[in-house]
Amino acid sequence: MEQQQVAMYLAAMAAGGLLGWAAPSLGPGLEHAINPFLGALLFVTFLQVPAAELVRSLRDGRFLSAAVVVNFVAVPLVVAAMFTLLPANHAVRLGVLLVLLCPCVDYVIVFSGLAGGSNRRLLAATPVLLIAQMLLLPGFLYLFLGPGLADIVEVGPFVEAFVFLIVIPLTLAWTLQAWAAHRPIGQKVSGAATTTMVPLMAATLLVVVASQIPKIGDSLSNAAAVIPFYAVFLVVMAFVGKAVTRLFRLDAPAGRAIVFTGATRNSLVVLPLALALPDDLAVAAVVVVTQTLVEVIGMVTYVRLVPRLMPLEEPAAAASR
Numbered sequence: 625m626e627q628q629q630v631a632m633y634l635a636a637m638a639a640g641g642l643l644g645w646a647a648p649s650l651g652p653g654l655e656h657a658i659n660p661f662l663g664a665l666l667f668v669t670f671l672q673v674p675a676a677e678l679v680r681s682l683r684d685g686r687f688l689s690a691a692v693v694v695n696f697v698a699v700p701l702v703v704a705a706m707f708t709l710l711p712a713n714h715a716v717r718l719g720v721l722l723v724l725l726c727p728c729v730d731y732v733i734v735f736s737g738l739a740g741g742s743n744r745r746l747l748a749a750t751p752v753l754l755i756a757q758m759l760l761l762p763g764f765l766y767l768f769l770g771p772g773l774a775d776i777v778e779v780g781p782f783v784e785a786f787v788f789l790i791v792i793p794l795t796l797a798w799t800l801q802a803w804a805a806h807r808p809i810g811q812k813v814s815g816a817a818t819t820t821m822v823p824l825m826a827a828t829l830l831v832v833v834a835s836q837i838p839k840i841g842d843s844l845s846n847a848a849a850v851i852p853f854y855a856v857f858l859v860v861m862a863f864v865g866k867a868v869t870r871l872f873r874l875d876a877p878a879g880r881a882i883v884f885t886g887a888t889r890n891s892l893v894v895l896p897l898a899l900a901l902p903d904d905l906a907v908a909a910v911v912v913v914t915q916t917l918v919e920v921i922g923m924v925t926y927v928r929l930v931p932r933l934m935p936l937e938e939p940a941a942a943a944s945r
Contacts, residue, residue, distance in 0.1 A: 625822040625823070629738070629822045629825070629826075630738070630924055630927060630928075632822060632826045633825060633826055633829055633920075633924060634924060635826075636826035636827070636829045636830040636833075637829050637830070637833050637917075637920060637921075639830055639834075640829060640830040640831065640832065640833030640834035640837070641833050641834070641837055643830070643834040644833060644834040644835065644836065644837030644838055645837055645838075648837075648838035650834065650835075651834070651835045651836070651837075651838045651839070652835075654831050654834050654835035655835040655836075657831050657835075658828070658831055658832055658835065658892060659785075659788055659789065659892075661824065661827055661828040661831055662730050662731070662789055662828060662892060663788055663789055663792065663793050664793075664820075664824055665730065665731065665734065665821070665824045665825060665828055666730055666733070666789055666790070666793040666794075667793035667796050667797055667817075668817055668818060668820055668821050668824060669733050669734065669737075669743070669747070669793075669821070670747065670793055670794050670797035670798075671797040671800060671801065671814060671817055671818055672743075672818055672821075673743065673744050673747050674801060675798045675801055675802075679748075682748045684745055684748070686872050686873070686874060687742075687745045687749065687872075687874060687878050687881075687882075688748075688749055688752060689872060690868050690869065690871070690872040690874060690878075690882050691727075691746075691749045691752070691753060691882060691885055692752070692753075692756065693868055693871075693872075694864065694865055694868045694882055694885065694886035695727040695753060695756075695757075695885060695886060696756060696757075696760055698861075698864050698868060698886065699724065699725065699727070699861070699864075699886060700725060700764060702857065702860055702861065702864060703720075703721070703724050703725065703768075703857075704768070706853060706856065706857070707768065709853065710849075710850070710853060711846075711849050711850075713846070713907065714769070714905070715901075715904070715905040715906065715907040715908045715911070716846055716849065716850065716907060716908070716911050717768075717769065718765075718769065718901075718905060718908045718911075719850075719898055719907065719908030719909065719910070719911025719912050720850060720853065720911055720915075721764065721765060721768055721769070722761075722765075722894045722897060722898055722908065722912060723889050723890070723891050723894055723911070723912045723915045724857060724889055724915070725757070725760075725761060725764045725765075726757045726761060726889060726890035726893065726894050727753045727757060727885055727886075727888070727889065727890055728885070728888035728889055728890045728891075729750040729753055729754045729785075729789065729790065729890060729893065730789055730890075730892060730893070731825065731828065731888075731892075731923075732746065732884050732885055732888035732923075733746050733747060733750070734821070734825055735884060735888065735923040735926065735927055736880060736881045736884040736885070738927045739880050739884065739926060739927045739930045739931055740876075740877055740880055740931055740936075741877055741878075741880035741881035741883075741884055741930075742877040742878045742880070742881045743881070745878055745881055746881040746884070746885060749885070750790060751786070751790055753885070754785070754786050754790060754893075755786070757890065758783070758786075781893070781894075781896040781897050781900070784896075785893040785896075789893070800813065800814050800817070801814065829920060832892065832916060832920075833917065833920075836913040836916065836917070839909065839910055839913055840910060840913060840914060840917070843907055843910040846907050846910055846911060846914075847910055847911070847913075847914040850911050850914055850915070851914060851918055854914070854915050854918040854919065854922075855918060855922070857887075858887055858918075858919070858922040858926075861883070861886045861887040862883055862887060862926070862929070862930065862933060863933075864886060865879070865882050865883030865884075865885075865886040865887065866879065866883060866933060866934060868882055868886070869882050869883070869934065876934050876935065876936045877936075879934045880930050880931065880934050883926075883930050883933070883934065884923075884926065884930070887922070887926065888919060888923065889915060889919060891912055891913075891915050891916040891919065892916065894912060895909065895912050895913065895916075898911075898912045
């Protein structure tokens with residue numbers, strides 16, 4: 625499965641698209657299944673990194689600094705440079721800002737790992753990135769949109785995501801690691817759990833796409849208007865991430881992780897924020913969903929291209945030795 629995982633992910637997206645188109649009534653139920661699948665995926669991901677290594681990674685000041693700079697300095701500047709190209713519709717602009725100003729904390733770890741990125745460091749950075757975006761998002765929205773629209777975004781969904789996608793999976797993973805260290809049955813359970821990574825990722829993509837496709841169809845013009853913007857963002861952030869990597873003199877695996885964290889956005893976590901907006905801003909949810917679909921395709925491309933953009937003999941790696 626690991627050798628064919630990219631093909632499996634594309635097939636899962638295609639199957640999700642067909643399911644969403646053929647049975648749109650399933651959308652609400654499938655939407656409720658997104659977070660459980662993401663939580664299970666992150667549990668398996670955390671399970672593969674020993675607790676001691678994860679704690680040590682938090683002391684990696686250069687990587688954490690690079691992750692903060694690329695996400696909360698470089699990304700807002702890139703979005704600001706492209707902001708005037710967006711449609712004038714307030715709901716569209718709000719949706720774009722919601723999703724692009726928040727770094728991903730879930731499947732970015734999987735895709736970064738597929739490209740040879742440093743999952744251990746990225747895992748350690750996820751709580752920092754989630755808390756930082758919770759604190760900084762209202763200020764960013766105020767700067768871009770003024771006080772009227774910035775004040776309607778609530779912090780509740782972010783706290784819920786932190787608990788259910790970070791705290792609970794990480795606690796369960798560490799508990800199982802401790803059990804596996806002392807009991808043979810624990811080792812068997814841990815080994816069996818780690819083999820579910822690829823099926824869980826495929827199932828997550830299928831559920832996300834199937835649950836959101838019907839919404840895209842109802843607001844196709846708004847979705848189409850932001851696709852080029854999201855595509856350009858992915859291209860630009862690949863090179864911005866590489867520049868930040870050079871600035872902090874990181875090795876290639878860490879640099880690949882920085883590229884992924886800079887390009888991958890928190891669409892699945894901010895979606896509840898968009899869905900909770902007033903009816904006159906409901907289009908924002910469609911804009912967020914569209915980014916999910918564009919990004920997943922982009923991540924499959926990143927898995928192939930980022931190792932070429934940042935090969936293992938990257939000069940930054942040599943300089944850091």
